[in-house]
Amino acid sequence: MIYSLIGYYSLIVGLIIGLSLFYFSYKNFNNSNILDTKILSFTFLQLFFVVISFLCLISSFVISDFSNETVFNNSHTTKPLFYKISGTWGNHEGSLLLWLLVLTLFIFLFLVRTKNQPVKYKILTLVFQQIIIVGFFLFLIKLSNPFNYIFPIPTEGLGLNPILQDPALAIHPPVLYLGYVGSSIIFSSVLAATSLKIISTSWASHIKKWILISWIFLTLGILLGSIWAYYELGWGGFWFWDPVENVSLMPWLALTTLLHCILVLEKKSILTSWVIILSIATFTLSMCGTFLVRSGILNSVHTFANDPERGLFILVFLFILIFLSILIFFFFHKDNERKSYSFFWLSKETSILINNWFMMYFLSVVLIGTVYPIFLDVISSQKISVGPPFYHKLIIPFLIPFLLMMAIGPKLKWIKSQLEDKIYLISFLIISILLAFLVLKNFNHNILINTILISSALYLFFMTLRDFFLQKYKNISQNIAHFGFSLLILSILFNNLFASEIITNLKVGETFENSKTKIVFESVDQKKEKNYNVIVANFFISNLNGEEDRFSPELRIYNQPVIATSEADIKTTLMSDKFIVINLVQNQDFFNVRYQVKPFMLWIWLSVILISFGGIVSFLQKRS
Amino acid sequence: MKNKILPFSVMIIFGIIFFIFYKGLEDSKIYTPDVNTKKEIPVFNSKEFFSRENVKSSSIFELDKFYLLNIWSSWCVPCRQEHPFLMNLNLDNEVNIIGMNYKDNLKNAENFLKELGNPYKEIFIDLDGTIAIEWGAYGVPESFLIYNNQIIKKYIGPLNKELVNEINLLIK
Amino acid sequence: MKIIRFFLIVILFYTFSALRADELDKRNNITKNLRCLVCQGQSIYDSDSEFATSLKILVDRKIDEGLTDAEIYEYFKNKYGEWILYDPKLNKNTYILWFMPLLIFLLGGAIIFKKLKKKHN
Numbered sequence: 001m002i003y004s005l006i007g008y009y010s011l012i013v014g015l016i017i018g019l020s021l022f023y024f025s026y027k028n029f030n031n032s033n034i035l036d037t038k039i040l041s042f043t044f045l046q047l048f049f050v051v052i053s054f055l056c057l058i059s060s061f062v063i064s065d066f067s068n069e070t071v072f073n074n075s076h077t078t079k080p081l082f083y084k085i086s087g088t089w090g091n092h093e094g095s096l097l098l099w100l101l102v103l104t105l106f107i108f109l110f111l112v113r114t115k116n117q118p119v120k121y122k123i124l125t126l127v128f129q130q131i132i133i134v135g136f137f138l139f140l141i142k143l144s145n146p147f148n149y150i151f152p153i154p155t156e157g158l159g160l161n162p163i164l165q166d167p168a169l170a171i172h173p174p175v176l177y178l179g180y181v182g183s184s185i186i187f188s189s190v191l192a193a194t195s196l197k198i199i200s201t202s203w204a205s206h207i208k209k210w211i212l213i214s215w216i217f218l219t220l221g222i223l224l225g226s227i228w229a230y231y232e233l234g235w236g237g238f239w240f241w242d243p244v245e246n247v248s249l250m251p252w253l254a255l256t257t258l259l260h261c262i263l264v265l266e267k268k269s270i271l272t273s274w275v276i277i278l279s280i281a282t283f284t285l286s287m288c289g290t291f292l293v294r295s296g297i298l299n300s301v302h303t304f305a306n307d308p309e310r311g312l313f314i315l316v317f318l319f320i321l322i323f324l325s326i327l328i329f330f331f332f333h334k335d336n337e338r339k340s341y342s343f344f345w346l347s348k349e350t351s352i353l354i355n356n357w358f359m360m361y362f363l364s365v366v367l368i369g370t371v372y373p374i375f376l377d378v379i380s381s382q383k384i385s386v387g388p389p390f391y392h393k394l395i396i397p398f399l400i401p402f403l404l405m406m407a408i409g410p411k412l413k414w415i416k417s418q419l420e421d422k423i424y425l426i427s428f429l430i431i432s433i434l435l436a437f438l439v440l441k442n443f444n445h446n447i448l449i450n451t452i453l454i455s456s457a458l459y460l461f462f463m464t465l466r467d468f469f470l471q472k473y474k475n476i477s478q479n480i481a482h483f484g485f486s487l488l489i490l491s492i493l494f495n496n497l498f499a500s501e502i503i504t505n506l507k508v509g510e511t512f513e514n515s516k517t518k519i520v521f522e523s524v525d526q527k528k529e530k531n532y533n534v535i536v537a538n539f540f541i542s543n544l545n546g547e548e549d550r551f552s553p554e555l556r557i558y559n560q561p562v563i564a565t566s567e568a569d570i571k572t573t574l575m576s577d578k579f580i581v582i583n584l585v586q587n588q589d590f591f592n593v594r595y596q597v598k599p600f601m602l603w604i605w606l607s608v609i610l611i612s613f614g615g616i617v618s619f620l621q622k623r624s
Numbered sequence: 625m626k627n628k629i630l631p632f633s634v635m636i637i638f639g640i641i642f643f644i645f646y647k648g649l650e651d652s653k654i655y656t657p658d659v660n661t662k663k664e665i666p667v668f669n670s671k672e673f674f675s676r677e678n679v680k681s682s683s684i685f686e687l688d689k690f691y692l693l694n695i696w697s698s699w700c701v702p703c704r705q706e707h708p709f710l711m712n713l714n715l716d717n718e719v720n721i722i723g724m725n726y727k728d729n730l731k732n733a734e735n736f737l738k739e740l741g742n743p744y745k746e747i748f749i750d751l752d753g754t755i756a757i758e759w760g761a762y763g764v765p766e767s768f769l770i771y772n773n774q775i776i777k778k779y780i781g782p783l784n785k786e787l788v789n790e791i792n793l794l795i796k
Numbered sequence: 797m798k799i800i801r802f803f804l805i806v807i808l809f810y811t812f813s814a815l816r817a818d819e820l821d822k823r824n825n826i827t828k829n830l831r832c833l834v835c836q837g838q839s840i841y842d843s844d845s846e847f848a849t850s851l852k853i854l855v856d857r858k859i860d861e862g863l864t865d866a867e868i869y870e871y872f873k874n875k876y877g878e879w880i881l882y883d884p885k886l887n888k889n890t891y892i893l894w895f896m897p898l899l900i901f902l903l904g905g906a907i908i909f910k911k912l913k914k915k916h917n
Contacts (some may be wrong), residue, residue, distance in 0.1 A: 059755055073787050075869050114857075117693070233842075235842040240837075240838075240839075240842070242837055252748070260840055291645070295649055297645065297648050308650070311649045312646070312649060315642070315645055315646060315649070319638065319642045320868065322638055323638065326631065326634055326635060326638070330630070330631040330634075343911050343912050344912075345912050349913065352907075353908050353911070354908065357901075357904040357905065357908055360900070361823065361897060361900060361901040361904065364839075364896070364897045364900045364901075365897040368892075368893060368896050368897055369893070372892070372893045374648045375644055375648075376889060377648065378644045378647045378648050379644070380889065382878065383655055383878065384878045384879060384881075384884050384889065384890065385831045385875065385878075385879050385880070385881060385884070386829065386881050386882070386884055386893065387839065388828070388829075388882060388883060389827065389829055389882055389883035390882075390883060390893075393883075394894075394898075395896055398901075501820075501824070513675070553724060566844070577800025583844040585849065586699065586727050586846055587728060587729045587732075592844065592849070594866045608800070619781065634828055637878060654836065655833065655879050656878045657833070657875075657877050658877060659880075727846060727850070738880045752850055752853050753846060753847070753849070753850025753853070754850050754857070756850065757847075757850055757851055757875065758854075758875075760876060762833040762834060762847045762874040762876070763821060763833075763846075765848060771863050
């Protein structure tokens with residue numbers, strides 16, 4: 001209870017500091033060549049109070065203080081300590097406090113780390129960031145207070161939804177938010193730089209580091225979410241094109257585009273308008289995602305408890321930010337590159353433009369697919385669903401030229417270039433096509449599109465691999481990231497094409513057998529764990545290659561809240577995952593058994609790690 | 625002039641988007657199929673609940689009479705709540721209540737009727753839940769008001785006092 | 797003779813199992829494109845709700861009856877509305893959905909093309 005009090009008043013103090021920072025910034029902006037030390041110390045104090053508030057919430061969770069409404073709604077005394085802590089950000093209120101923490105952390109780091117930039121620019125960035133921060137303080141205190149008090153104090157909490165009790169999901173929100181919310185600093189910075197008309201090559205190389213940080217964390221955050229879906233949801237998939245997943249993919253696409261675009265701006269002062277628009281779009285899309293997820297306007301598997309008032313607040317706030325950006329963009333930004341620069345068709349600039357072109361297309365597909373049902377419902381009350389087939393149909397064909405461009409683009413030089421080693425380029429292409437055809441020759445349907453897809457992915461794979469050894473670590477970060485991407489596409493394709501699945505109903509003691517696989521349902525055990533009861537089913541599975549494995553998928557019945565979940569048993573090897581999950585069938589004595597063999601599953605995770613590793617290398621590189 | 629058109633049109637576009645999101649906030653996003661559909665009832669074969677003999681849909685539903693088809697199951701908790709309303713509705717004798725026993729253990733179902741009474745004129749069995757899908761149902765309980773082999777109204781979820789009153793109005 | 801018979805059986809067995817596999821593929825593809833009404837974020841394929849299990853049985857039955865994919869989708873659309881289909885059909889409600897991204901793609905291409913052409917002026 002004492003923690004709730006401290007936490008709540010820390011928030012109030014943080015808000016007051018935020019407001020006072022506007023005043024100090026105003027004073028400092030007009031008459032100073034150096035940054036007022038008060039600004040720095042107040043920014044630090046704000047961060048400090050948010051951290052205190054956050055620690056208070058964690059403590060309330062750890063000691064199971066049920067006088068706190070958030071703790072009461074999301075925790076339980078029998079929950080393991082690890083999940084008590086992760087429960088802090090597993091709910092709406094706590095996760096917003098985490099948002100605030102990231103917002104204040106980033107602006108503090110920004111002020112400390114930014115050197116060689118005008119003082120006015122720093123101050124203005126702080127002002128824009130404080131607008132966002134104050135908005136979120138108000139939202140937290142007025143509409144999502146994590147420290148609400150309930151009386152009489154309940155003796156037991158309602159518990160955390162068991163599907164959220166998973167190690168990957170426990171660290172997923174902090175990592176994701178570092179990327180998601182971290183993009184706020186890009187937003188504030190670009191608005192400041194636009195207002196002061198200092199968008200230039202030096203600004204570009206300064207902001208590039210911040211773009212990279214957001215990008216790395218966003219990539220890893222999405223990866224963790226995906227891993228969680230694969231291990232915990234028990235459907236054997238890792239990406240469902242669910243609105244909530246799309247919402248995290250959209251800022252990622254915008255951020256990746258921006259990352260490429262900033263490379264051009266860093267070298268020459270062109271594409272400034274485009275960089276500004278992308279920087280604004282990235283954070284706007286993050287906010288828009290938050291709105292879509294938290295307001296309950298979308299129909300998704302992962303919905304937060306929703307409240308229309310909250311949705312309205314975020315919506316109004318989001319559009320205030322959007323209109324502010326539009327005003328600043330049109331009022332201050334004068335595009336003066338028109339006469340000075342033109343593109344040669346075969347150059348690095350052009351290839352990056354083409355990358356931007358495709359990325360924007362992918363972004364528009366995801367965005368339109370996600371929000372279109374809402375628009376249609378409002379305009380004509382027709383209800384439709386937009387699911388995986390839509391995205392596949394519109395994205396997959398465009399991946400082919402995209403992959404080829406990705407292989408060739410980095411080989412081009414700035415301004416004007418010629419393709420060197422044409423023989424290599426073509427021979428690699430032929431090898432890729434032949435190889436793809438060999439892999440797929442026994443495959444019966446959609447052979448054409450799959451062969452082309454795999455060839456282009458293989459092409460990128462070989463080209464990046466060759467560059468890796470030939471280029472002597474020149475531009476190694478790009479090389480690693482592109483190589484990772486080719487690996488990702490290849491693993492996803494193979495994973496899809498060569499997956500096999502058996503769905504059957506089995507009683508204890510029964511055996512299922514087909515030409516390749518034999519599944520023996522040996523026995524069932526019952527056990528009691530700390531916060532759930534569990535039925536363990538024991539399977540013995542052998543296949544034609546003489547591989548034999550024992551599996552023990554579980555059915556868990558959690559005590560608080562009472563929810564039954566299926567825990568898949570997954571055996572991961574380098575080449576493939578074996579995945580088995582069981583389900584109860586109403587009023588039947590058999591279990592529904594689903595057994596899947598999914599090749600290259602591990603490689604999907606590894607390739608995404610490789611992609612973000614490319615980002616990390618780039619981040620650590622000294623500017624040449 | 626040209627410099628002003630672009631900002632204004634961008635503003636207007638975002639204004640429209642704001643308005644649509646605002647409107648979209650108002651109603652619930654949980655989808656329920658249309659409840660006022662004038663559709664022919666499906667044709668199906670099933671087994672009678674007590675005798676386990678084959679029955680055809682055409683022999684159950686006659687023309688020019690009101691029927692209430694109720695999908696129920698002994699394991700479904702809301703079915704227990706709505707059962708007294710069905711019993712009351714049966715007393716009035718204005719409408720023939722037909723039961724569809726959904727994915728149930730027949731022993732449990734019989735005990736359920738023994739305990740709470742049997743309001744149904746006839747009951748047939750839907751062991752694997754596929755007949756319910758033919759009807760366009762997706763859960764238990766659901767009820768369909770039928771006249772002249774047409775579905776007049778569909779009720780998703782348990783019946784209550786207001787809904788029973790509504791049914792009584794509709795069949796007059 | 798025995799050998800020929802053996803081969804015949806083997807061939808029959810293989811064609812039959814291939815047929816079975818295709819049917820399973822077909823069923824999986826269809827159920828992946830149908831949305832579950834009970835747990836509204838999942839496809840029928842992913843869901844284990846009572847409704848989804850029954851629906852899978854029904855899809856199997858419809859395939860056995862020889863219905864085409866399009867007919868099966870139409871059947872479920874009639875029962876539950878457009879909403880149940882994950883793959884929205886092209887009609888007056890969805891023109892914008894399908895064509896807007898492509899339009900954006902063309903527009904982007906045009907802008908880039910214009911930038912490149914400027915060189916010659």
